Amino acid sequence: MSAPRSLPWPLVALFTAGYLAPYLLPTTVGRLDTGLPLSVTQAGAIGSALLLSSAAAGFLLASRVERIGARTLARLGLTLAFLGYGGAALTGVVPAVVAGTLIGGFGSGTVTAVAASGIAGQQDPHRVTTFGLLGVSALAGALYLTIPHLGPGHGQPLAAIALTALAAWPLTGRLSGRTAAVRTHVESRRLPHLRAGLLLAAAMPCWSLAQNSLWGVSGRIGLDQAHLTEVTVGAVFAVALGAGLLGVVGAGALGPRLGRAVPIGVGTALIAGCIALSASATDLASFAGGEIAWNVFYPVVLSYVIGLAASLDPRGRWAVFVGSAASLGTAAGPLAGSMLAAWAGFPVMGEVLAVGLLAVAVPMTVVALRAGRQTVSVVEIQLDTPVVPAQPAYDTAYPNSYASTSAM
Numbered sequence: 199m200s201a202p203r204s205l206p207w208p209l210v211a212l213f214t215a216g217y218l219a220p221y222l223l224p225t226t227v228g229r230l231d232t233g234l235p236l237s238v239t240q241a242g243a244i245g246s247a248l249l250l251s252s253a254a255a256g257f258l259l260a261s262r263v264e265r266i267g268a269r270t271l272a273r274l275g276l277t278l279a280f281l282g283y284g285g286a287a288l289t290g291v292v293p294a295v296v297a298g299t300l301i302g303g304f305g306s307g308t309v310t311a312v313a314a315s316g317i318a319g320q321q322d323p324h325r326v327t328t329f330g331l332l333g334v335s336a337l338a339g340a341l342y343l344t345i346p347h348l349g350p351g352h353g354q355p356l357a358a359i360a361l362t363a364l365a366a367w368p369l370t371g372r373l374s375g376r377t378a379a380v381r382t383h384v385e386s387r388r389l390p391h392l393r394a395g396l397l398l399a400a401a402m403p404c405w406s407l408a409q410n411s412l413w414g415v416s417g418r419i420g421l422d423q424a425h426l427t428e429v430t431v432g433a434v435f436a437v438a439l440g441a442g443l444l445g446v447v448g449a450g451a452l453g454p455r456l457g458r459a460v461p462i463g464v465g466t467a468l469i470a471g472c473i474a475l476s477a478s479a480t481d482l483a484s485f486a487g488g489e490i491a492w493n494v495f496y497p498v499v500l501s502y503v504i505g506l507a508a509s510l511d512p513r514g515r516w517a518v519f520v521g522s523a524a525s526l527g528t529a530a531g532p533l534a535g536s537m538l539a540a541w542a543g544f545p546v547m548g549e550v551l552a553v554g555l556l557a558v559a560v561p562m563t564v565v566a567l568r569a570g571r572q573t574v575s576v577v578e579i580q581l582d583t584p585v586v587p588a589q590p591a592y593d594t595a596y597p598n599s600y601a602s603t604s605a606m
Contacts, residue, residue, distance in 0.1 A: 205329055208369040209316045212272055213330030214337060215279065215366040216310030218359050219248060219303065220528065221338035223410075224435065225345060226355045227532055228417030228428075233352035234292055238418060242536025244296055245414055248303035250529035255307025256314075257525075263315040269373040272312045276363045276370070278305030284360035287353035295352070302359065309363070316373070328446060331497075335443050337362065339436035346428040391510045394565045398507060399520050401558040403527035405466070405503075408551040408558075409496060410531025411538065412473050416489060419477060419544050424485040434486045438493040445497040458502050458509075463563035465499035470552035470559075477548020503562070509569050 219226075223245055231241035255275075263271055279302050286298025317326045345354045420431035452461070469492060476488025507520035538547035 206316065206326060208272075208366075208372045209313050209326060210329050210333055211366040211369045212309050212313035213317070213327070214333040215276065215359075215362050216306050216308075216313055217330070217334045218338060218362050219252065219279075219283075219306045220410075221334055221439070222341060222355045222359065223249075223414055223532060224417035225342065225432065226352070227414055227536075228421065229350075229352040229355060230295070233350060234290065234295065236292065237540075238415075239533070239536045239540050242414055242532040244299055245532035246529055246534075247296065248299045248306075249410075249525075249532070251300045251303030252307035252310065253525035253529050255304045256311050259308060259311040263312055267374065268312050268316055269370055271308055272370045272373055273367065275305045275308030275310075275312065276367050278302065279309065279363035280305075280360045280367075282360075283356045283363070287356035287360060299356070302356070305363065306359075309366075312373070331446055332443060335439045339439045342432035342435040342439070346432045391569070394568055395507075395510050395519065397561050398503075398510070398565045399523045401561050402503070402520050402523040403530075404554055404558045405562070406524040406527030407531050407534055408473065408527075408555045409469070410528045411535030411551055412476060412492070412531075412548070413535075414532030415535040415539050415544070415547075416476065418539070419479060420485050423544050424479045424481055426482060426485065430482065434482075434489055437486070438489045441490045442493040442497050445494040446501070448494075448498060452498075457566070458506050458569065459563050459566035461502045462499055462506065462566050463559050465495050465502070466555055466559035466562065468495050469499060470555040473555070474548040474552040477551070478545040502566075506562075506566050506569055510565075 226248075227241045227245040230236055230244055231238050234241075236244070259266075259271065282298045282300070282302025282305055284298075286295045286302065289295060289298070313330070317330070341355070341358050345358070348354045416435070417431055420426045420434065421428065426434075472488050472492035472495065474488075475484060476492060479485035479488055503520070535547060535551075538550060542550075
């Protein structure tokens with residue numbers, strides 16, 4: 199029996215709930231230092247701690263979802279997110295806010311791990327991921343337009359994340375329970391393309407840190423340097439997130455026509471220019487131009503980087519390592535951006551980040567070029583690799599569940 203054509207909506211909902219906190223990071227960090235007795239650097243540190251807690255959950259649980267059970271982990275993650283973010287939203291005591299964001303961040307990471315594991319087992323993971331990105335981008339855009347009208351304070355964005363986790367809870371009933379983890383003898387084999395993989399994994403924290411250093415302080419740039427209102431900044435972010443969807447669609451349409459080296463190398467250089475423009479913005483035009491253009495190019499380059507990591511090992515191990523390395527840069531981004539801005543100002547921060555991006559673009563492009571020359575051998579390895587059935591992402595007792603899965 200062929201798999202149903204309907205989308206696995208529980209996974210889309212978990213993807214949205216798990217990724218909403220990073221998407222709302224600018225307004226969350228911006229409201230922490232205005233609604234609480236915190237400096238810009240301290241607020242950025244809390245944002246970094248949230249993301250680091252989320253990344254820690256991903257490292258810890260990535261290989262344990264099937265053994266523990268997707269339904270159990272999803273409910274645990276949603277509970278932690280609701281209680282953590284909700285508790286932080288309801289208190290003005292700084293230690294309690296920090297504790298709540300850490301608990302909520304771990305919950306977000308747990309939910310994301312379940313979503314990623316389930317999506318990887320779908321027959322068309324790219325389709326499910328696209329709908330997940332559409333969901334979180336649309337929700338985040340709507341919140342950027344809505345939150346400024348709900349009054350001041352740090353609680354509104356945190357409460358929105360908590361309520362999203364609560365809304366996703368009813369859909370967890372369609373997730374699978376505990377299953378035995380599938381293991382094969384091939385897992386013990388050495389990683390192929392060791393130098394290229396290590397080089398890419400070493401570059402990714404820097405690449406990701408530069409992106410999230412800007413994203414983490416973008417709200418402060420718009421408010422303090424470009425002298426915009428919170429409503430206007432929220433509108434810019436909403437449009438930028440919509441433009442990011444165009445970037446995702448564009449990357450899918452472009453496909454492999456240009457290879458990977460050109461999109462990664464040239465795209466990273468364009469991102470560097472966008473970061474410098476946004477960080478030096480003093481009015482609406484320059485701020486909106488930098489933020490919107492950056493949100494267009496970022497997902498395009500990211501999609502090719504993910505494909506490059508996957509091409510280095512057909513079993514996906516380099517993809518996992520590179521993604522984990524990127525999450526470290528994501529976690530450190532808000533603190534790094536806040537510290538750079540406090541030390542030298544936003545324009546210098548943008549210049550430093552741009553130069554760093556141009557530097558890491560070189561090894562990433564080199565890896566992409568070498569991987570392109572090895573395409574034939576990679577395809578041969580893939581054809582010789584035995585197919586290991588993945589565990590079902592859904593409980594097969596449900597007629598609309600996905601019972602047939604394949605590796606990403």
